[in-house]
Amino acid sequence: xxxxxxxxxxxxxxxLKEHDDYLILCHATPDGDTLGSGYALAxxxxxxxxxxxxxxxxxxxxKYSYFTCHFENKAIDYKTVxxxxxxxxxxLGSISKDFDGKVDLCIDHHIxxxxxxxxxxxxxxxxxxCECIYDIFAALPMALSDISASAxxxxxxxxxxxxxxxxxxxxxHRIAAELYSYNFEPAEISRLMFDTKSRGRIELERMVLDxxxxxxxxxxxxxxxxxxxxxxxxxxxxxLEGVAxxxxxxxxxxAGVSLKEKDDGSYKVSLRTYPPLNASEICKELGGGGHxxxxxxxxxxxxxxxxxxxxxxxxxALEESYAGTSAD
Amino acid sequence: xxxxxxxxxxxxxxxLKEHDDYLILCHATPDGDTLGSGYALAxxxxxxxxxxxxxxxxxxxxKYSYFTCHFENKAIDYKTVxxxxxxxxxxLGSISKDFDGKVDLCIDHHIxxxxxxxxxxxxxxxxxxCECIYDIFAALPMALSDISASAxxxxxxxxxxxxxxxxxxxxxHRIAAELYSYNFEPAEISRLMFDTKSRGRIELERMVLDxxxxxxxxxxxxxxxxxxxxxxxxxxxxxLEGVAxxxxxxxxxxAGVSLKEKDDGSYKVSLRTYPPLNASEICKELGGGGHxxxxxxxxxxxxxxxxxxxxxxxxxALEESYAGTSAD
Numbered sequence: 302x303x304x305x306x307x308x309x310x311x312x313x314x315x316x317l318k319e320h321d322d323y324l325i326l327c328h329a330t331p332d333g334d335t336l337g338s339g340y341a342l343a344x345x346x347x348x349x350x351x352x353x354x355x356x357x358x359x360x361x362x363x364k365y366s367y368f369t370c371h372f373e374n375k376a377i378d379y380k381t382v383x384x385x386x387x388x389x390x391x392x393l394g395s396i397s398k399d400f401d402g403k404v405d406l407c408i409d410h411h412i413x414x415x416x417x418x419x420x421x422x423x424x425x426x427x428x429x430x431c432e433c434i435y436d437i438f439a440a441l442p443m444a445l446s447d448i449s450a451s452a453x454x455x456x457x458x459x460x461x462x463x464x465x466x467x468x469x470x471x472x473x474h475r476i477a478a479e480l481y482s483y484n485f486e487p488a489e490i491s492r493l494m495f496d497t498k499s500r501g502r503i504e505l506e507r508m509v510l511d512x513x514x515x516x517x518x519x520x521x522x523x524x525x526x527x528x529x530x531x532x533x534x535x536x537x538x539x540x541l542e543g544v545a546x547x548x549x550x551x552x553x554x555x556a557g558v559s560l561k562e563k564d565d566g567s568y569k570v571s572l573r574t575y576p577p578l579n580a581s582e583i584c585k586e587l588g589g590g591g592h593x594x595x596x597x598x599x600x601x602x603x604x605x606x607x608x609x610x611x612x613x614x615x616x617x618a619l620e621e622s623y624a625g626t627s628a629d
Numbered sequence: 630x631x632x633x634x635x636x637x638x639x640x641x642x643x644x645l646k647e648h649d650d651y652l653i654l655c656h657a658t659p660d661g662d663t664l665g666s667g668y669a670l671a672x673x674x675x676x677x678x679x680x681x682x683x684x685x686x687x688x689x690x691x692k693y694s695y696f697t698c699h700f701e702n703k704a705i706d707y708k709t710v711x712x713x714x715x716x717x718x719x720x721l722g723s724i725s726k727d728f729d730g731k732v733d734l735c736i737d738h739h740i741x742x743x744x745x746x747x748x749x750x751x752x753x754x755x756x757x758x759c760e761c762i763y764d765i766f767a768a769l770p771m772a773l774s775d776i777s778a779s780a781x782x783x784x785x786x787x788x789x790x791x792x793x794x795x796x797x798x799x800x801x802h803r804i805a806a807e808l809y810s811y812n813f814e815p816a817e818i819s820r821l822m823f824d825t826k827s828r829g830r831i832e833l834e835r836m837v838l839d840x841x842x843x844x845x846x847x848x849x850x851x852x853x854x855x856x857x858x859x860x861x862x863x864x865x866x867x868x869l870e871g872v873a874x875x876x877x878x879x880x881x882x883x884a885g886v887s888l889k890e891k892d893d894g895s896y897k898v899s900l901r902t903y904p905p906l907n908a909s910e911i912c913k914e915l916g917g918g919g920h921x922x923x924x925x926x927x928x929x930x931x932x933x934x935x936x937x938x939x940x941x942x943x944x945x946a947l948e949e950s951y952a953g954t955s956a957d
Contacts, residue, residue, distance in 0.1 A: 385685035456788070464792045464805070474806035481799035490876075491793035498848055499880045503838065510835035540952055550820075552827045 305416035308406075313422035314441040316406060317346065319506075324379035326404070327357040328387045330539070333459030333494060335386035336365050338408065338430040340372050341452040342385060345434075345443035352377050358394030364493050367485075368452040379385040381405050381441035386430035386456075395556065407434050417530025429467040431456025435476050450483035451490065458487075459494055465504045508534070509544045514608075521556040521615050522607065528562045549573040554617050556583070569602040570611060577622040578615075586614045633744035633801040635892050636734075641695030641750035642769040644652075644734060645674065652707035654732070655685040656715045657722025658867070661822060663714035664693050664759040668700050669780040670713060673771035680705050686722030692821050696780040709733050714758035714784075720744040736761050745808075756796040759784025778811035779818065786815075787805050788820055829862035830871075836862070837860065842936075850876045856890045869948065877901040884911070884943045887934065899941060905929045905950040906943075912953040914942045 308316060325343055326336040335357075343353040354377045363371055384393065385402045388411035391397050407418035410427040418501035424433045431453045438445055440454075445453070457477055457596050464477070479488065500507075505526075512525040526541045534540075541561055548557030557573040570587065573595050574580040587610065589598020600607045636644060653671050655663040663685075671681040681842040682705045689697055712721065712732045716739035719725050735746035738755040752761045759781045766773055766781075769892045773781070785805055789797050792805070808817065828836075833854075854869045862868075869889055876885030885901040898915065902908040903924050908924035915938065917926020 350777065409710065450716065458792075462791075462819075464786075464818065465823060467814075467816035471806040471809035474802045474809065478799040478802035478806065481797075481802065484797075488793065488795035490791075495793060496878045497880055498875075498878055500843065500850075500882075503841065503879055507835070507838040507841060510831065512837060513831065514829065514834060522828075522831075547826075547831065549825045550826055551831055552825055554828075601907075 305421050307485045308414050308420050308422045310422070310436055310440050315407070316420060317350075317441060320381040320405070321351050322377055323351060323353045324377075324382045325353055325355045326384040326393055326400065326573055327355065327382075327384065328392040328488045329358040329396075330615040331357050331359060331361055332433055333365065334429045335488075336361060336369065336457035337452040337454075337456030337459075338385040338434045340368050340407070341445075341449040341456075342383070342437070344373055344446060344452070345438055345441075347372075348446070348588060349441070349443050352379075352477060354379060356396065358396045361617040364453070364497075367449050367490070367493075368455065377507065382410065382452065384418060385434070386409070386410070388413050389415045408437070420526070426470065428466070428470060428473045429456040429460035429516065431460070432473065432476060435479075439524060445480075445483060447484040451485035451487075452487070454480045455490055456492070458491060463491055463495055469595065497512075499536075499540075501536045502540050503528055505534040505536045505540055506544050509541075510547070513548075515554075517619055518611055519553045521558065521612070522551050522554045522617060523558045523560070523612070524548045525560045525604065525608075526562065528564065555579075555619070558605070558611055558615070560611075562598075567599055568604070568607055569597060570600055570607070570612075571595075571597045578618055583614050583618050589613065632745060633749050636748050638764055638768050638872055641734070641736065641748075641765060642659060642949070644748060644764070645679075646677075647770060648709040648733070649679050650705055650708040651681045652705075652710045653681055653683045654712040654715065655683065655719055655722070656712075656720040657686040657724075659685050659687060659689055662695065662757045662759055662784035662910040664689065664697065665780040665784030667782075668696050668738070669759065669762050669773075669777040670711070670745045670765070671779070672774060672777040673769075676747040676774070677769070677771050678709075684724065684754045686724045689879070693783070694826075695781065695818070695821075696776050699776045700955060710735055711736065712746060713762070714738070716741050717743045717913065725897075726915070728933075736765070754798065754865060756794070756798060756801045757784040757788035759788070759806060760801065763807075772807075773811060779807045779813035779815075782808045782815055783818055783822070786819060791819055792822055827864075827868075829864045830868050830951065833862040833864045833868055834860055834872050837869075838875070843878075844940055845880045845944060845947055846950045848947060849886065849940065850879050850882045850890070851886045851940070852876045853892065853932065853936075856892065873899065883947070884908075886939055888932070888939075891927070895927055896932070896935055898935070899923070899925045900929055900939075906946055911946050913944050915939065 310614035326337045339355050342449040344352050355374050384402050384407045404418040406420045408422045410424055410430045412425040414423050427433050435453050461595040508530045509524055509526050514523040526545050545559035548559050555575045555578050559571045561569045572580045577594055581591050581593055584598045653667045655667040667683050668776045674681050683702050710732050712735045733745040734748045736750045738752055738758045740753040742751050755761050763781050837854050844853040854873050873887035876887050883903045883906050887899045889897045900908045907921055909919050909921055912924035912926045916927040
């Protein structure tokens with residue numbers, strides 16, 4: 302099939318009723334939404350007599366075991382391949398090539414979905430793929446269990462930063478309200494997902510915060526995260542990313558800069574700005590680009606030289622902004 | 630009147646219809662819930678033709694100005710005093726004495742409410758006082774505006790850690806869903822309330838994290854927060870408290886200890902434990918007490934001596950727990 306067929310909610314329910322022997326693919330570096338979607342769907346399909354198995358290129362973090370351990374993931378001779386919460390085939394990671402052109406159905410909420418599957422159920426207004434899965438349970442219908450409800454709650458909660466982000470809608474909260482009638486502990490899930498840190502992550506935070514520099518009357522904050530810090534603390538890139546975003550959320554800071562060392566020793570410079578500064582213009586001067594509020598570039602060389610380079614461009618932008626003159 | 634009369638939802642609505650010229654009291658060190666409740670109630674009562682003014686012993690933090698700035702708080706010759714989200718008269722702070730025995734109505738959600746007002750509308754199942762206020766708007770009825778909806782959302786969100794705590798119910802999410810139909814930016818409120826830190830707070834975090842010590846194979850984490858840190862960073866006790874709780878949420882830690890210097894130079898020791906450790910038993914040995922999972926004590930003297938003292942009791946408790954013998 303050369304062109305993706307977009308399905309309605311009724312269409313995807315019919316598809317799921319008509320097919321069987323499902324392989325459900327979660328995206329690589331799996332998060333709460335792809336796992337919540339995949340496991341809830343597998344459990345639901347089991348409940349209506351369909352066979353399922355799940356696959357993910359990467360290991361499934363143990364913190365999700367409160368729902369993953371309740372699904373017995375036995376190999377089956379699958380006939381139908383479904384990808385969940387996956388906007389692009391490459392996001393399947395190391396197994397992408399094995400499934401290129403072989404995904405029958407994709408269930409997703411990313412507006413950027415690349416239509417890589419034969420059939421697509423896309424609800425780009427959904428805060429999480431788990432909202433789509435909830436709708437499918439209700440429409441097909443399949444009965445939610447306490448476990449599948451906890452899996453769907455996990456996706457809603459993790460993809461919205463616990464209902465904080467701008468992707469949340471009234472519907473997200475309405476679904477959460479419905480899920481509360483099942484027997485699981487949403488507060489315990491929240492504690493696990495948001496308020497539990499590894500010792501390494503705490504040590505990484507300490508190291509990165511120790512690099513904090515404030516410049517230009519507190520209008521610029523600079524953080525520096527190195528590979529050595531990652532290695533010393535056993536943290537990964539996502540931990541580093543999580544710490545580096547601190548520079549974006551400090552009161553009075555108009556330019557939050559994080560410098561993250563890459564494997565080749567060069568630095569990824571991420572810049573978040575607030576008006577009147579323009580991140581895109583600043584990064585363009587440094588050979589990069591991006592959006593008005595968030596942009597980046599790659600710089601090589603000595604870290605102190607890199608800092609000087611970045612700070613001089615920000616200084617110029619601040620002076621121009623506050624002098625009321627334009628940048629040209 | 631000597632005995633508090635508990636009102637039903639209909640009863641509190643009748644009370645509000647029958648009276649006028651309201652002074653609404655928010656508790657001291659005001660938070661999102663007492664302010665959200667007070668301002669939304671004042672705006673709602675205005676909308677049905679009642680006069681209101683608001684009072685709080687302490688300054689109202691500017692971060693709430695997106696709703697507080699929309700209420701013109703002019704002095705009136707008030708006749709009826711209402712306290713919101715206030716479990717005890719002393720929580721009114723420096724104005725407590727002025728209103729002792731003079732509060733006509735209290736609207737609250739704390740099970741611990743001391744019945745200090747003549748009339749009480751208490752919903753101890755509500756996650757926030759703002760849930761009670763929402764119910765009153767619906768039942769009286771009074772029309773919500775975009776601003777009063779944003780005030781109520783603020784109370785729901787801040788008293789639940791953005792829907793993370795165990796006080797959240799299906800109803801909390803249902804009310805949030807309803808509030809989303811009004812024109813305000815919940816995600817911007819969340820950013821302001823949860824993801825914006827002062828520069829001082831960031832510096833305090835750095836200082837406190839720099840004191841982190843891990844003992845007994847990572848089973849015990851110890852943080853030390855001093856008055857000097859508070860002064861150097863311009864932070865207050867609540868900031869200090871916010872940072873110190875980090876020791877409670879680190880993976881593998883069974884005993885999270887924070888030492889917070891008090892104004893008299895002694896140390897408040899807060900201990901959070903996970904099974905098999907018992908915080909109450911450990912703190913009892915140090916002259917304090919508390920609950921199984923969270924307890925505390927006050928210790929004086931040299932900080933290194935205090936640490937030794939605390940660590941030796943925790944060491945004993947760990948040895949006893951893992952030897953499978955009881956503590957006596």
